[in-house]
Amino acid sequence: MSLRDVSRPPVQSGDVCWYCRGRLIWGGDHDISEEEEFFDMSSNLSCSDCGAHVIYYRLKEQEDG
Numbered sequence: 001m002s003l004r005d006v007s008r009p010p011v012q013s014g015d016v017c018w019y020c021r022g023r024l025i026w027g028g029d030h031d032i033s034e035e036e037e038f039f040d041m042s043s044n045l046s047c048s049d050c051g052a053h054v055i056y057y058r059l060k061e062q063e064d065g
Helices: none
Strands: 024-031 039-047 053-059
Touching: none
Parallel strands: none
Antiparallel strands: 024 039, 039 053
């Protein structure tokens, strides 16, 4: 089984590697809300063709107050 077989289905153009235009494979999400001031989640992806690694960070929602 290749990495392409276990990836989640593409949902947007963000699934494309900036370097080689290969498909980005989702590796997992991590709750970082306790150790990060501005972000609550990180998601890591890797390219199925060139092996580039991408990490996305999600901003914490603003608290009213």
